[in-house]
Amino acid sequence: MPEDVENQEVEETSPETGELEALRNENEELIDTLQRLQADFDNYRKRAARDQESLVARAGERIVKELLPILDDLERALEAADSHEEAKLEDGVKLVHRQLEQLLEKEGLAPVETDGRFDPHVHEALLTQPSDADEGSVIEVLQKGYRLGDRVLRPARVVVAGPKEESPSGNPP
């Protein structure tokens, strides 16, 4: 039996020589594994860099492609303007607006709420004005704000109500 022959050969050598042999083999295998792992790692790194480039390119490409029909409709609206078809121009612009809103909504865009109290996390106060409204409430939106997911992409620029104005002809004491 070949196995027995092998065992005999091992036993013929000293225990130290056997261990040396085993350690040498183990070392070789470890070096081999290490080299293969290093090569795999290098390849993975290269592939990841390539993947990232193409992912970014494709993410941009997807939105660009979705913007093409909007560009088409905008051009059609401008053609209507050229031929003085005002109603058609207006309808076209409304359509473009709706499409762009839908595209952005699909990307996760949502308008910042402006009903209620001024919130410095999502609003930017450009002015404080005396008002009949409750002090600290938003009374006018100068530029809409937007969130993307849970991040504020642009705060809403608003006018905030100051202290209530005293009536010029105040009640008599």
Add this chain to the structure above:
Amino acid sequence: MPEDVENQEVEETSPETGELEALRNENEELIDTLQRLQADFDNYRKRAARDQESLVARAGERIVKELLPILDDLERALEAADSHEEAKLEDGVKLVHRQLEQLLEKEGLAPVETDGRFDPHVHEALLTQPSDADEGSVIEVLQKGYRLGDRVLRPARVVVAGPKEESPSGNPP
């Protein structure tokens, strides 16, 4: 001298024992290196997956952010339409169109050329019409085509000139 003492100690052991010791140390170091490399690789893989997600999100976010002023101007144009300021509406739409074109150009979008011969790589022939133009030339563009970098994102949909029409009152032979 400490070095000499060390050397003496090594010489006291048999050459095999010295080699065994060296191999055992080498083995331990290899296993250690291997484990660290494996851990680095695992961490790298996890980080790469996270990075890719955020890269894709950011690529979309960048374009979404650039679309906000266009959405603003579109809304301003619609307000002009509401108050029947036709000239302002038209100017607004022209501005929006220019902005959208510039944004898309910056993303690498370029219109497909349609001057000249029909090219199946970038054109889609919807019709062939008898024409005075050279046979096989593009005589009308029904929908603009676009390239993104070196790829055709959308072919131009065109009408192609068929064989020249024979003059109804042909020259006498």
